[in-house]
Amino acid sequence: xxxxxxxxxxxxxxxxxxxxxxxxxxxxxxxxxxxxxxxxxxxxxxxxxxxxxxxxxxxxxxxxxxxxxxxxxxxxxxxxxxxxxxxxxxxxxxxxxxxxxxxxxxxxx
Amino acid sequence: xxxxxxxxxxxxxxxxxxxxxxxxxxxxxxxxxxxxxxxxxxxxxxxxxxxxxxxxxxxxxxxxxxxxxxxxxxxxxxxxxxxxxxxxxxxxxxxxxxxxxxxxxxxxxxxxxxxxxxxxxxxxxxxxxxxxxxxxxxxxxxxxxxxxxxxxx
Amino acid sequence: xxxxxxxxxxxxxxxxxxxxxxxxxxxxxxxxxxxxxxxxxxxxxxxxxxxxxxxxxxxxxxxxxxxxxxxxxxxxxxxxxxxxxxxxxxxxxxxxxxxxxxxxxxxxxxxxxxxxxxxxxxxxxxxxxxxxxxxxxxxxxxxxxxxxxxxxxxxxxxxxxxxxxxxxxxxxxxxxxxxxxxxxxxxxxxxxxxxxxxxxxxxxxxxxxxxxxxxxxxxxxxxxxxxxxxxxxxxxxxxxxxxxxxxxxxxxxxxxxxxxxxxxxxxxxxxxxxxxxxxxxxxxxxxxxxxxxxxxxxxxxxxxxxxxxxxxxxxxxxxxxxxxxxxxxxxxxxxxxxxxxxxxxxxxxxxxxxxxxxxxxxxxxxxxxxxxxxxxxxxxxxxxxxxxxxxxxxxxxxxxxxxxxxxxxxxxxxxxxxxxxxxxxxxxxxxxxxxxxxxxxxxxxxxxxxxxxxxxxxxxxxxxxxxxxxxxxxxxxxxxxxxxxxxxxxxxxxxxxxxxxxxxxxxxxxxxxxxxxxxxxxxxxxxxxxxxxxxxxxxxxxxxxxxxxxxx
Numbered sequence: 001x002x003x004x005x006x007x008x009x010x011x012x013x014x015x016x017x018x019x020x021x022x023x024x025x026x027x028x029x030x031x032x033x034x035x036x037x038x039x040x041x042x043x044x045x046x047x048x049x050x051x052x053x054x055x056x057x058x059x060x061x062x063x064x065x066x067x068x069x070x071x072x073x074x075x076x077x078x079x080x081x082x083x084x085x086x087x088x089x090x091x092x093x094x095x096x097x098x099x100x101x102x103x104x105x106x107x108x109x
Numbered sequence: 110x111x112x113x114x115x116x117x118x119x120x121x122x123x124x125x126x127x128x129x130x131x132x133x134x135x136x137x138x139x140x141x142x143x144x145x146x147x148x149x150x151x152x153x154x155x156x157x158x159x160x161x162x163x164x165x166x167x168x169x170x171x172x173x174x175x176x177x178x179x180x181x182x183x184x185x186x187x188x189x190x191x192x193x194x195x196x197x198x199x200x201x202x203x204x205x206x207x208x209x210x211x212x213x214x215x216x217x218x219x220x221x222x223x224x225x226x227x228x229x230x231x232x233x234x235x236x237x238x239x240x241x242x243x244x245x246x247x248x249x250x251x252x253x254x255x256x257x258x259x260x261x262x
Numbered sequence: 263x264x265x266x267x268x269x270x271x272x273x274x275x276x277x278x279x280x281x282x283x284x285x286x287x288x289x290x291x292x293x294x295x296x297x298x299x300x301x302x303x304x305x306x307x308x309x310x311x312x313x314x315x316x317x318x319x320x321x322x323x324x325x326x327x328x329x330x331x332x333x334x335x336x337x338x339x340x341x342x343x344x345x346x347x348x349x350x351x352x353x354x355x356x357x358x359x360x361x362x363x364x365x366x367x368x369x370x371x372x373x374x375x376x377x378x379x380x381x382x383x384x385x386x387x388x389x390x391x392x393x394x395x396x397x398x399x400x401x402x403x404x405x406x407x408x409x410x411x412x413x414x415x416x417x418x419x420x421x422x423x424x425x426x427x428x429x430x431x432x433x434x435x436x437x438x439x440x441x442x443x444x445x446x447x448x449x450x451x452x453x454x455x456x457x458x459x460x461x462x463x464x465x466x467x468x469x470x471x472x473x474x475x476x477x478x479x480x481x482x483x484x485x486x487x488x489x490x491x492x493x494x495x496x497x498x499x500x501x502x503x504x505x506x507x508x509x510x511x512x513x514x515x516x517x518x519x520x521x522x523x524x525x526x527x528x529x530x531x532x533x534x535x536x537x538x539x540x541x542x543x544x545x546x547x548x549x550x551x552x553x554x555x556x557x558x559x560x561x562x563x564x565x566x567x568x569x570x571x572x573x574x575x576x577x578x579x580x581x582x583x584x585x586x587x588x589x590x591x592x593x594x595x596x597x598x599x600x601x602x603x604x605x606x607x608x609x610x611x612x613x614x615x616x617x618x619x620x621x622x623x624x625x626x627x628x629x630x631x632x633x634x635x636x637x638x639x640x641x642x643x644x645x646x647x648x649x650x651x652x653x654x655x656x657x658x659x660x661x662x663x664x665x666x667x668x669x670x671x672x673x674x675x676x677x678x679x680x681x682x683x684x685x686x687x688x689x690x691x692x693x694x695x696x697x698x699x700x701x702x703x704x705x706x707x708x709x710x711x712x713x714x715x716x717x718x719x720x721x722x723x724x725x726x727x728x729x730x731x732x733x734x735x736x737x738x739x740x741x742x743x744x745x746x747x748x749x750x751x752x753x754x755x756x757x758x759x760x761x762x763x764x765x766x767x768x769x770x771x772x773x774x775x776x777x778x779x780x781x782x783x784x785x786x787x788x789x790x791x792x793x794x795x796x797x798x799x800x801x802x803x804x805x806x807x808x809x810x811x812x813x814x
Contacts, residue, residue: 193500221423251276256414
């Protein structure tokens with residue numbers, strides 16, 4: 001059975017977000033509400049309503065499989081999108097996360 | 110649909126004929142397509158009333174070049190706002206000395222009005238409401254242009 | 263270098279105010295994403311894989327130390343403390359928040375910078391030879407004309423909605439460092455028989471899905487005719503460029519379809535019409551002011567080949583190697599052009615942190631009259647260094663890791679951001695570049711291999727210029743796995759050529775080994791003084807193909 005989650009970018013800062021079971025948006029894919037085929041369309045419509053409000057932009061469904069700590073996207077592109085770049089911010093690139101109090105991950109909108 | 114002429118909403122004084130429509134009385138201001146103009150040019154020029162042409166953006170303006178003094182309106186079309194062919198047609202017509210109304214039709218949006226005025230459009234058939242306010246806002250956005258004042262004569 | 267005047271600044275302020283209003287309208291829901299997308303793209307703001315990305319133009323690759331410091335500050339305050347220099351002399355910041363974007367572009371406007379026309383179907387940031395104005399082999403500084411083109415093309419009312427984007431590159435030199443034959447329009451300065459300077463006009467080059475080498479449609483165009491002639495090119499393209507298919511809408515397809523002769527005829531006819539109407543006139547006073555901005559700096563007398571240089575070269579072969587590889591001949595005696603390699607082994611090509619940007623700005627102030635250049639190969643350049651200062655510059659570059667002696671060598675890899683950042687990508691580019699740099703980190707080996715260019719693109723759009731790499735790698739997705747298609751024999755210089763595909767794509771796991779076998783084959787079969795490209799042209803793909811697939 002195909003499992004899916006709903007993703008988008010948050011309008012205000014562009015951060016990749018996932019729709020939780022409670023209808024909120026989280027920056028962590030682990031928080032995403034996992035949907036079976038029967039539930040996906042209705043949840044997608046609800047998510048797209050948030051694009052009209054507007055809170056998020058570019059709402060779509062992503063195929064996932066269950067992982068140890070939550071859903072894991074099937075497609076490589078979506079795994080990178082969920083986890084961030086595989087390179088760059090390390091070594092000489094070790095920089096503090098942007099100083100944005102109250103905007104850490106898990107920020108819900 | 111609101112029609113603006115130099116920023117002011119007006120009633121359209123023109124009758125826009127399709128290619129099969131019969132010609133109305135001589136005094137009626139009419140526009141025809143570029144194709145009809147080419148086919149019936151002599152007959153149309155014999156009329157006494159105002160004449161206009163509607164050009165598709167794939168048509169060269171050469172077809173009306175010799176008749177510009179006789180034309181009161183040329184309407185150029187934007188099938189999508191992102192299809193910019195009519196900007197070149199408009200600029201060319203103005204440089205050839207066309208002094209009548211140059212009307213933009215089709216997907217005519219607030220954010221392109223300023224560019225359109227700068228290539229010579231002075232009539233705008235818009236779909237959005239409060240067209241006059243949009244026109245004012247669009248033209249107020251910039252007071253500095255690299256063309257024509259700086260680079261292009 | 264060019265400094266904005268009151269007019270330029272007033273224009274930019276209007277643009278910032280306009281964008282601030284547009285962002286506010288978007289955040290309030292007044293503008294839909296469809297309506298807003300075009301407006302943000304007109305200011306270089308993309309929505310990428312992870313976040314908004316701001317592409318900032320560095321016109322013709324020239325940057326002041328103050329501008330570099332501002333980029334560092336912006337990256338630190340509103341992004342994650344680093345930026346990516348691109349193949350089109352832009353810098354990209356990958357994590358800009360939409361809410362902050364108006365403040366970011368206001369901060370950039372204070373130092374005469376912006377993202378205008380770094381996106382959209384308009385005339386994009388005009389690029390130039392990174393050695394412009396200082397190259398020993400140059401006819402004239404092409405940046406005078408690049409700046410005139412910048413002004414002419416900015417918010418051009420006729421050419422803001424072309425069939426597709428339009429890229430112009432200019433060079434004034436013999437050696438083509440600006441890749442003019444793979445641009446929509448490439449301009450190369452030449453002299454006519456009377457010795458007057460003008461331009462060769464090349465049209466219809468480009469990479470992407472359909473790589474084509476540009477064709478010369480005018481051998482010599484007097485300089486004063488440049489804008490009129492380009493306006494004719496643009497008008498022909500605007501009228502006839504295809505709009506029914508995104509992938510066939512660049513001018514290269516038009517030129518290819520109708521042929522360069524027909525294109526030249528149509529442009530000439532339009533040019534005659536423009537001339538007959540009075541032409542596109544240039545205000546001589548404005549041209550004079552622009553020219554004055556690019557007047558060569560007043561160099562203090564500098565000793566030529568001071569003896570301590572030769573002494574240090576003998577004492578420290580690493581310095582000698584760096585000087586040979588990373589510096590270039592300067593037109594002014596006693597001076598050198600210094601390349602700072604943004605390809606330290608193990609780092610994403612073209613990236614620099616805020617701290618590094620500030621260090622480069624300090625170096626420019628101390629040793630390069632406050633000026634920096636950005637090369638399309640994604641390196642930085644100090645254009646005005648006294649030979650006597652080279653040892654100090656070398657040590658300072660070493661201190662920030664920008665002294666790797668690899669300019670023009672195998673690890674000086676051009677790479678697009680790839681799937682790590684880009685919404686269009688099908689595979690990653692940066693990790694392959696890092697792994698190749700790691701494999702070839704031995705400098706003796708690197709220099710024995712000699713001039714060698716590897717270009718990597720993460721998708722068919724070819725931002726990493728893979729078609730014109732001596733070796734090109736194109737990332738493709740095969741059933742969810744990253745594979746890389748290999749091309750051989752490409753070049754972006756005077757002898758521009760599109761690389762030939764060598765065979766089936768190679769998996770990510772195998773690609774570095776495959777390249778190493780290919781390089782070993784070259785080293786084994788090359789003739790004396792033969793570069794990889796020479797060998798490749800002499801023997802064709804066959805021996806390399808064999809080695810690439812040997813162990814597969």
